[in-house]
Amino acid sequence: MDPFVTSIIVFVLAIFVGFEVITKVPSTLHTPLMSGSNAISGITIVGALLCSFSPTFASFGVILGFLAIVFATINVVGGYVVTDRMLRMFKQKKG
Amino acid sequence: MWTQALTKPDILNLVYLLAAVLFIFGLKQLSAVKTARRGNFISSAGMLMATVATFFFISGGQWISLIWVFIAVLIGAGIGLYLALKIEMTGMPQMVALLNGFGGIASLLVACGDFARTPAEHGSWDSLLATGLATLIGGVTFTGSLIAYGKLQGVKWAPDKPVQFGGQKALIFAMLVGSLIVSALIAARPEDAISNGFFLVLIALVALTLGVLLVIGIGGADMPVVVSLLNSYSGLAAAMAGFVLNNSALIITGSLVGASGLILTTIMCKAMNRSLMNVLFGGVGGAAAGHAAAGAQGTHREFSIEDATIVLDAAQRVMIVPGYGMAVAQAQHAVKELAQELDRRGITVNYAIHPVAGRMPGHMNVLLAEAGVPYDQLLDLDQSNAELEHTDVALVIGANDVTNPAARTDASSPLYGMPILNVDMARNVFVIKRSMNPGFAGIQNELYFKENCGMVFGDAKKVVSGLSAELADQ
CATH class of the missing domain: 3.40.50.1220 (TPP-binding domain)
Known part of the structure; x- marks a missing residue:
């Protein structure tokens, strides 16, 4: 099968999984959901790492890859840490 | 054949699959406050796995470029930590807006970086089409989010009130259709790397302008919709970057985030009893200032x-x-x-x-x-x-x-x-x-x-x- 077709299949199925899972998130947690999904969209770091790999160092692509790693890492680290900070605050009533 | 050993890329892809499973599991745990924190932790473990595995995969390359990878990760982690620990809870909308934007620009950079790195190898039309789309969506997400950030933060260059001018809607649609056509042009002639490079820069510039035009016309109180929508875009941009690299980790994760943002957008629109089009182009909150209440x-x-x-x-x-x-x-x-x-x-x-x-x-x-x-x-x-x-x-x-x-x-x-x-x-x-x-x-x-x-x-x-x-x- 053409890799493109495989990718489309993965894309469509993942969207359905996303809808199923995220519909169940209560409104109380909508902000942590957003910051948490910011964190996982930092998965672009993987793409950035793959791009930064170059047999010839002095390439324009490597510079773009460098910047991409910076931005994606901000998302990953910032997203997870701020989500955890928020989730730590949610408390149930005692007793 | 089953006797054949797994190749290095195969192993990497299996690690990505595992990471995606952990992301989905982490999101599932967000359905209850009690398990939410654990879910976030599980999700971050998936991210660490995917990143480390990729790092070992590329470490066969030139040593010098690995130093740069380290430096980039350190800079990013430093900024990320600083933002996450310093932000006040009242400033959380700004923080999410910024992170949306960073996600968008990262995807744009990955798509363009991949193109710049290996223009000659870009033989396939689908990868090129995805490059155009990732650049378009990523660019719109970046500047759109920066404007949203400005409106939320209350800075001068991004007024809370919608800024609209005649023909704004028509201009936005023209730019959108134009960049889609240019994306198709790139995909239609894969062999012409030089003009495709030019086209790609064109798309990037149009997308960055488009993001500004799109969000500047929306009022501050409609920001819940805008932030949700840009969240969705940042996911879509990551998914498109995944199509560029044929990388299932990016495609799956990008789709999850895209779906999440879309669900939130729908909830917000329903809660205001307005269509998305009305929120995007209605300019609510602007005209009223001059009129009597x-x-x-x-x-x-x-x-x-x-x-x-x-x-x-x-x-x-x-x-x-x-x-x-x-x-x-x-x-x-x-x-x-x-x-x-x-x-x-x-x-x-x-x-x-x-x-x-x-x-x-x-x-x-x-x-x-x-x-x-x-x-x-x-x-x-x-x-x-x-x-x-x-x-x-x-x-x-x-x-x-x-x-x-x-x-x-x-x-x-x-x-x-x-x-x-x-x-x-x-x-x-x-x-x-x-x-x-x-x-x-x-x-x-x-x-x-x-x-x-x-x-x-x-x-x-x-x-x-x-x-x-x-x-x-x-």
Whole structure:
């Protein structure tokens, strides 16, 4: 099968999984959901790492890859840490 | 053949699959407050795995480029940590807006970087089409989010009011269609790397402009929709970057985030009873400034803090209705203290949270959680309305349009049909507000002229603290 077709299949199925899972998130947690999904969209770091790999160092692509790693890492680290900070605050009533 | 050993890329892809499973599992755990923190942790473990595995995969390359990878990760982690630890809870909408934007620009850079790195290898039309789309969506997400950030932060270059000009909508559509056509052109002639490079730069520039045009025309109170939508875009951009690299990790994760943002966008639009098109191009909150306030007129009753305290003290059930005004006044801690004071007197206190209260989905919940309000006291729209009928005092703090009964009764009101919190059903209503100025949408609130409604004028934080102090004295 053409890799493109495989990718489309993965894309469509993942969207359905996303809808199923995220519909169940209560409104109380909508902000942590957003910051948490910011964190996982930092998965672009993987793409950035793959791009930064170059047999010839002095390439324009490597510079773009460098910047991409910076931005994606901000998302990953910032997203997870701020989500955890928020989730730590949610408390149930005692007793 | 089964005897054949797995190749290095195969192993990497299996690690990606495992990471994706952990992301999905982590999101699943977000369906309950109790498990949410663990879910976030599981998700981060998946991210660490995917990153480390990729790092070992590329480490066969030139040593010098690995140093740069380290430096880039350190810079990013430093900025990320700084932002995450320093941001105030009231600034959370800005933080999410920024992160949306960074996600978008990262995907743009990955797509363009991949193109710049290996233009000659770009033989396939589908990868090139994805490069164009990732650049388009990533660029729009980046500048759109920066403008949203500016509006939320209240800086000069991004006014809270919508900035619109004649032909804006037509221009936006022309730019959008134009960049789609250029993307198709790139895909149609894969062999022509030089003109494709030029086209790609063109798309990037158009996309960056488009993001500004799209968000600058939207008012501050519509930001919950905008932030959700840009969240969705940042996911889509990552998925497109995944198509460029044929990388399933990016495609799966990008789709999850895209779906998440889209769900939130839909919830926000429904909560305002408006279509996405109306939010994007309606320019609500702009024109009204020049006009006289529309809607109900009449006389209101003003209450002093002392008078309001007497009524509060006599109540058995109190419902606090927070809005953006509470966030602006940073009154969440004062609100919690008032609730404690009421609780000490055996008065039941709950909070009615409208989905679009504040500037982003769940904004009020986070602020009240910060102040230490137990989350089981926060009621959603349906729960609140069921409860409001038996409520003695509804205390509206900085919320306006989401409490306007005209949404139920007045077919000529712009708010008509919007699901609201029926605070007018409570026996008494107190509205804490700076003045009688109409709210964001420029619509005067019918509620203020109702018989059971009293206005307590002043800064939300001062009034709420005043109420607690007065109660404690009695």
